Amino acid sequence: xxxxxxxxxxxxxxxxxxxxxxxxxxxxxxxxxxxxxxxxxxxxxxxxxxxxxxxxxxxxxxxxxxxxxxxxxxxxxxxxxxxxxxxxxxxxxxxxxxxxxxxxxxxxxxxxxxxxxxxxxxxxxxxxxxxxxxxxxxxxxxxxxxxxxxxxxxxxxxxxxxxxxxxxxxxxxxxxxxxxxxxxxxxxxxxxxxxxxxxxxxxxxxxxxxxxxxxxxxxxxxxxxxxxxxxxxxxxxxxxxxxxxxxxxxxxxxxxxxxxxxxxxxxxxxxxxxxxxxxxxxxxxxxxxxxxxxxxxxxxxxxxxxxxxxxxxxxxxxxxxxxxxxxxxxxxxxxxxxxxxxxxxxxxxxxxxxxxxxxxxxxxxxxxxxxxxxxxxxxxxxxxxxxxxxxxxxxxxxxxxxxxxxxxxxxxxxxxxxxxxxxxxxxxxxxxxxxxxxxxxxxxxxxxxxxxxxxxxxxxxxxxxxxxxxxxxxxxxxxxxxxxxxxxxxxxxxxxx
Numbered sequence: 094x095x096x097x098x099x100x101x102x103x104x105x106x107x108x109x110x111x112x113x114x115x116x117x118x119x120x121x122x123x124x125x126x127x128x129x130x131x132x133x134x135x136x137x138x139x140x141x142x143x144x145x146x147x148x149x150x151x152x153x154x155x156x157x158x159x160x161x162x163x164x165x166x167x168x169x170x171x172x173x174x175x176x177x178x179x180x181x182x183x184x185x186x187x188x189x190x191x192x193x194x195x196x197x198x199x200x201x202x203x204x205x206x207x208x209x210x211x212x213x214x215x216x217x218x219x220x221x222x223x224x225x226x227x228x229x230x231x232x233x234x235x236x237x238x239x240x241x242x243x244x245x246x247x248x249x250x251x252x253x254x255x256x257x258x259x260x261x262x263x264x265x266x267x268x269x270x271x272x273x274x275x276x277x278x279x280x281x282x283x284x285x286x287x288x289x290x291x292x293x294x295x296x297x298x299x300x301x302x303x304x305x306x307x308x309x310x311x312x313x314x315x316x317x318x319x320x321x322x323x324x325x326x327x328x329x330x331x332x333x334x335x336x337x338x339x340x341x342x343x344x345x346x347x348x349x350x351x352x353x354x355x356x357x358x359x360x361x362x363x364x365x366x367x368x369x370x371x372x373x374x375x376x377x378x379x380x381x382x383x384x385x386x387x388x389x390x391x392x393x394x395x396x397x398x399x400x401x402x403x404x405x406x407x408x409x410x411x412x413x414x415x416x417x418x419x420x421x422x423x424x425x426x427x428x429x430x431x432x433x434x435x436x437x438x439x440x441x442x443x444x445x446x447x448x449x450x451x452x453x454x455x456x457x458x459x460x461x462x463x464x465x466x467x468x469x470x471x472x473x474x475x476x477x478x479x480x481x482x483x484x485x486x487x488x489x490x491x492x493x494x495x496x497x498x499x500x501x502x503x504x505x506x507x508x509x510x511x512x513x514x515x516x517x518x519x520x521x522x523x524x525x526x527x528x529x530x531x532x533x534x535x536x537x538x539x540x541x542x543x544x545x546x547x548x549x550x551x552x553x554x555x556x557x558x559x560x561x562x563x564x565x566x567x568x569x570x571x572x573x574x575x576x577x578x579x580x581x582x583x584x585x586x587x588x589x590x
Contacts, residue, residue: 094544095119095168097323098535099153100335101146101175101253103139103195104128104357108153110161110168111535113544116554118532119163122156124149128405132192137199137442137451140192143181143256150257154321165324171261171313172331172538174338174530175254177274180232185248187259191240194232195253197358197398199443199451201231204238206449208292214372216288220281222273222370222378222391225289227443229275234293249301254332261321261329262311267301273380274334280368283386306382307331307541330541335530336360337382337392342533343499343526344552346383346390351495351521355505358441359400359477361485363393363493375446375487382537383548393493395484398441399454400477401504406440407473411466417507420470424510427471429570434464435578436476437585446484452585471510478514479578485519495521501529502558512561517571523561 094114100107105128110120129149132140158165178196183189194200205226209217217224225231229252237244249265252275259265272278272285277300279286285300304310310329318325333341340352340362351363366389370378381392408415415423439447440454456472464472485495498515500506502525516523528536536551545551564571 095163096170096172096535096538096542096544097154097157097168098172098531098533098538099150099174099257100338100530100534101150101173101257102335102356103131103141103176103197106146106149106153107529107531108150108157109529109531109535110157110163111532111539113539118535120157120160121531122153122160124153124156131195139195139198139442141195143189143193143253146253146257147260151320154323158322165322168323168327169544170328170330170538170542172534172541173254173257173329174333174335174534175252175257177252177334177336178228179253180229180236180250181253181256182233182236182247182250183256183259183265184246187263187265189256190243190246191236193253194235197442198232199227199449201235202227202443202449204234205231208234208289212288212292218370218372220279220288221276221286222280222368223276224374225276226374226445227449230277230289230293230295233295237293237295247299250299251301252334254334255301258310258329258332261313261317263314263317264311265301266304266310268304268306268332270306270333270337270380270382270384278380306333307537328542331534331537333382333537336362336394337379338530338533338537339501340364340392341382341537342501342528342530344555345499346381346548351493351498353498353500355477355511356401357405358402359397359481359505361395361481361488361495361498363488363495365391365393365493369393369491369493371487371491373448375448376484376491377445393488393491395488396445397477397480397484398444399438400480402441403436403438403454403473403477404505407470421508421510423467424471424474424508426467429567430574431468431472431475432463433458433460434468434472435574435581436472437578437582438473438476438480446487447586450586450589452582452589455585457581474505474508474511475514475574476578477505478511478518479575481515482518482575483579483582495519497521498523500525502527503529513564514571516561517563517568518575520563524557525559525561527556527558
């Protein structure tokens with residue numbers, strides 16, 4: 094028996110065909126091989142065509158089926174993970190009315206700040222656990238203000254994963270976890286936030302029907318099945334944002350557990366059963382995949398926009414002539430501290446953990462005589478790790494202590510320099526597992542379909558492949574580099590007000 098999982102990212106779509114009996118992926122695919130384009134008409138904007146995601150889902154599905162001998166009739170359920178906080182708007186024919194305003198787009202920051210003041214900080218944090226910020230609801234309000242004729246045509250607004258599920262099933266629906274990431278869930282009333290809808294003058298009819306995170310979310314239409322090469326009637330049984338899903342993939346479900354990723358953006362995501370929020374909203378609290386009205390399971394999320402995208406940037410400067418594996422090797426040719434070269438990695442829009450400031454990215458202390466490609470690449474990797482340390486310190490103020498960090502062996506966690514720097518600065522042991530978001534979504538689909546009796550059974554075969562401990566011998570050098578980086582960042586933030 095098999096399930097199929099998708100991870101709908103901003104760079105690519107990943108698919109995994111998962112054998113539920115053996116607990117392993119039998120085939121995986123990433124499409125496209127090159128990164129999907131973003132539309133940036135203005136500084137701070139980031140949009141993508143939702144139909145581009147659907148085309149990539151179709152291609153990834155065909156690839157994963159061609160790599161296996163599995164019959165579509167043996168695939169019993171589908172799970173979807175997706176890039177969080179994006180906005181997709183469709184008309185009554187379920188056609189997108191405009192490109193999606195995706196997670197790293199910062200155009201709605203001022204709208205969210207105004208709403209935070211109007212609603213009241215204490216009320217927002219107590220009921221929604223966050224400021225409206227630059228999240229989905231604020232992006233929808235931007236459309237209402239700036240594109241009123243288009244807004245009048247909207248039948249439903251949704252998250253990226255809701256759009257893919259709609260293309261599969263023909264149904265418009267969403268989840269409590271999804272609404273919470275859009276700052277549209279009231280945790281006091283345990284219902285859709287009438288406060289935020291009222292503040293933004295968004296009609297309740299634009300909100301999709303609620304379905305459970307795990308369970309029946311519709312089934313493949315004949316048209317979708319034909320396009321995907323799958324069997325009509327196959328059920329969609331799981332949907333979650335990429336970071337809650339990544340935590341699920343790593344079996345991070347209970348209070349005190351911590352997961353992390355470092356793809357285009359970087360995330361540290363910890364679980365709490367107590368209601369906790371940051372008064373400055375530098376980190377955010379959402380409903381985790383196993384949160385319910387009867388059992389609190391909150392995900393406390395630290396997001397750093399400028400992580401893997403910085404690594405991608407330096408690779409592009411080489412004409413993509415150097416692979417990521419070769420870049421990882423280059424970093425090890427330079428010493429800890431990169432001979433004094435520092436990289437401020439905030440070059441991908443406003444950063445929540447910097448109170449929505451956008452200091453930009455920069456190389457500091459650059460010396461043409463001593464700094465070559467190896468030092469530059471290492472400085473970038475260290476700068477990203479330094480930003481993780483900065484964010485983890487904020488999380489510790491909320492009593493979220495990362496004694497252990499679970500991560501998939503992927504993206505920047507493939508870099509020994511990154512993992513050793515992060516482990517040493519945070520003091521945490523890093524456990525890396527043979528899994529990713531698409532495999533996690535497929536595993537979760539099996540839970541949602543009732544193929545597994547419970548979550549514990551789902552993780553029987555989760556394989557740990559590496560453990561990284563702090564480098565206590567050279568801790569002083571790492572901490573010295575971080576201290577210098579922090580001083581540079583603070584100076585930069587001060588100069589920008």
